[in-house]
Amino acid sequence: MKLWISRPALEEIIRLAEQYAPLETGGVLLGWRKGPDRVVAAVVGPGPLALHGRHMFLPDHAWQLTQIDQAFASTGGGLDYLGDWHTHPDGAAELSALDRTTLQKLGRRIMDAVMAIAAPTGEQSWTLAAWRQPRGKWWDRPAAEDCDLVIFDPAPGSPDWMPMIGVSNIE
Numbered sequence: 001m002k003l004w005i006s007r008p009a010l011e012e013i014i015r016l017a018e019q020y021a022p023l024e025t026g027g028v029l030l031g032w033r034k035g036p037d038r039v040v041a042a043v044v045g046p047g048p049l050a051l052h053g054r055h056m057f058l059p060d061h062a063w064q065l066t067q068i069d070q071a072f073a074s075t076g077g078g079l080d081y082l083g084d085w086h087t088h089p090d091g092a093a094e095l096s097a098l099d100r101t102t103l104q105k106l107g108r109r110i111m112d113a114v115m116a117i118a119a120p121t122g123e124q125s126w127t128l129a130a131w132r133q134p135r136g137k138w139w140d141r142p143a144a145e146d147c148d149l150v151i152f153d154p155a156p157g158s159p160d161w162m163p164m165i166g167v168s169n170i171e
């Protein structure tokens with residue numbers, strides 16, 4: 001699966017990652033499905049009542065739901081919930097054992113649920129990696145699969161939730 005992510009959405013993840021480091025933070029990925037691929041157009045942050053620890057993060061779920069509803073309404077239902085993102089401020093952009101369990105649970109509710117993890121690569125930069133959870137019966141315990149990440153710039157002047165109109169640059 002390719003996970004397309006708009007540059008403004010990626011920048012928002014990195015901005016929040018830096019704001020909360022050395023504590024974890026995270027949120028929700030919003031966008032749409034394009035065949036087998038996913039397009040992340042916007043992200044929702046942790047919320048005011050989220051809990052941030054060095055190796056744990058619990059989102060403010062009620063706040064996130066209102067944000068998702070607002071995004072859904074303001075785009076005429078154009079944005080879908082695709083999955084979650086969170087940071088590993090002193091780790092790597094890899095799934096922990098707990099992350100794998102969380103993603104498997106998410107995958108039972110959502111087709112090809114996505115989990116993205118941001119981790120620092122140096123003093124000033126972060127990297128993002130993402131996985132999808134294939135659907136399967138719980139006894140199969142299908143393993144998470146890597147997503148190919150593609151960063152794109154929305155067309156100039158387009159709202160950041162409509163990035164597929166004029167993809168101007170692809171890395």
Ligand SMILES: [Zn+2]
Nearest residue numbers: 086088096099
């Ligand atoms: Zn994690």
